[in-house]
Amino acid sequence: MEIKTTNVATHLTARAASEPDRVAVYMPRPAGGKLEYDTLTFRELDALSGNIARGLHEIGIQRGVRTVLMVRPSIDFFALTFALFKVGAVPVLIDPGMGIRNLGRCLAEAQPHGFVGIPKAHIARRILRWGRETIRITVTTGNRLLGGKHSVAELRTIGEQRGPLTTEETRPDETAAILFTSGSTGIAKGAVYTHGIFAAQLESLKAIYGIEAGEVDLCTFPLFALFAPALGMTAVIPEMDPTRPARVDPTKIIAAIEQFKVTNLFGSPALINRVGLYGEQHNIKLPTLRRVISAGAPAIAKVVERFARMLSPGVQVFTPYGATEALPVANIGSDVILNETRQLTDIGCGVCVGKPVPGIDVRIIPINDQPISYFDPSTCLKPHFVGEIAVCGPVVTKEYFGRPEATALAKMRDAEGRVWHRMGDVGYFDDHGRLWFCGRKAHRVVTRNQTLYTDKVEPIFNTVPGVRRTALVGVKRNGETHSVLCVELEESCDRSWNDVDRDLRALAKKFDYTCRIEVFLEYPREFPVDPRHNSKIFREKLAQWVDTEMEWVRIGATPQAADKE
DSSP states (O other): OOOOSOOTHHHHHHHHHHSTTSEEEEEEEEETTEEEEEEEEHHHHHHHHHHHHHHHHHHTOOTTOEEEEEOOSSHHHHHHHHHHHHHTOEEEEOOGGGOHHHHHHHHHHHOOSEEEEOHHHHHHHHHHTTTTTTOOEEEESSOGGGSOSEEHHHHHHHHHHHOOOOOOOOOTTSEEEEEEOOOTTSSOOEEEEEHHHHHHHHHHHHHHHTOOTTOEEEEOSHHHHTHHHHTTOEEEOOSSOTTOGGGOOHHHHHHHHHHHTOOEEEEOHHHHHHHHHHHHHHTOOOTTOSEEEEOSSOOOHHHHHHHHTTSOTTOEEEOOEEETTEEEEEEOBHHHIIIIIHHHHTTTSOEEEEEEOTTOEEEEEOOOSSOOOBOOGGGOOOTTOOEEEEEESTTBOOOBTTOHHHHHHHEEEOTTOOEEEEEEEEEEEOTTSOEEEEEEGGGOEEOSSOEEOHHHHHHHHTTSTTEEEEEEEEEEETTEEEEEEEEEEOTTOOSOHHHHHHHHHHHHTTOTTTTTOOEEEEOSSOOOBOTTTSOSBOHHHHHHHHHHHGGGOOOSSOHHHHHHO
16 A cells, blocks of 8 residues: 555554554563453554544544553553654653653643543542643543543544544655653653654664564563554564563563564663673573564663674664654664674673764864854764764654754754754764764863763773662762762672772773773662663762762862862
């Protein structure tokens, strides 16, 4: 079937026409102590979403209406999302794990007119008065007594009686969704996605990874799960809490891969680490996987290596680089990581994220914390010079919803009028055209003697036996910034902190770049991380902890001066 519009829902309809009886979604359902799966074929998912779309249209959720969607990964999640796309509404997607206060702020910022959610979300909406100034239409997935003027069952009935809604033929530049960032390095912001951006992402993912219709995808991250049916893949929802990938039960992930002969796995580094550890301990092999895609934070080489051992020869773990505002930007596979770039990462060169994907223009500009309205190519840095990463292309968002100041700080236009997104990351190109990530711009530590970048420093110390990961932060004493390395040990570490500390200090002295790091502190728990991937370290929270711990550490000041701070 020829697709004449950029609306992502048309891909579902096309698949329903070509392979109507193939399963589109497997959803786990505990039953009598056993795990069973509810299923929807492509034809059923297309019909269900079309009927719900008709119901949405009838109650006033129509083209352009911003509608919050707070539904857990489920049959309803898939059906509602595609229904919203079909009707031309604008889904507003916010991570529920970001906390009540942040959720309320994001909802107020998005100014939604519709709210579709599970009963628990409606209870919170009513008690906390979310969106009370703008929300006029409410839909619940459950009983209306708990909140929600309409129910999904009611919408489905409307569609069954009046016929499914035909997908709106949306324009490429028309707003398709508002996706909020995780807020891991600041305030969560709503990136405005157009239908053209979604279409470009689908084509890019298909081309980069060779994804074919008929594959089976294990969806451990809800937003990526939506791409599976659009790409013609069967989506298997695993038995897990998607907001806590670092706590996933690896046996359940492995069981789902084996049962459904999964070919594609998308997961955060935290999930990859946990499953890989179990696989290493039990000599597990996963021969059906054709690729593994890990995104959300820089991958640690030993984690990639661990998981890669579970795969068949020639199958790779890919670690694409990007952000909510621009994805994908660059791509690299485990073959290159483990055989070439890892050795350079371990000595302080940063983390290689590969070459830019086709269609994406990537440049390195001088580090600047102020807005830049005009992108001047003549200011771009040469290879090996660290600067801020800026990107331009069809998958790059052009603005944040309702945040003109944030848009001005993150976006630039060139002489042709094209929008460039400043990633907020620092990095450089090597002589082979590969992009190296050195950390977040906001996390750089500027001391009297040098500027330290987190992902040039931390990988050096992540090689020490017993260390799971490290985090570089700065602390001010006597008006001067000093570098401190926080250390999280492996759960299975049987070494004393004194032994680990000794190795860290000896390693620091080997490199000019790290020899001035003065303090190493063992963090007593797991690092605080983002709610979306459980992988991005909240260094701001660590810095607060360090500031308290450092009250008794005298560096760069006399004891009397330090006591006064």
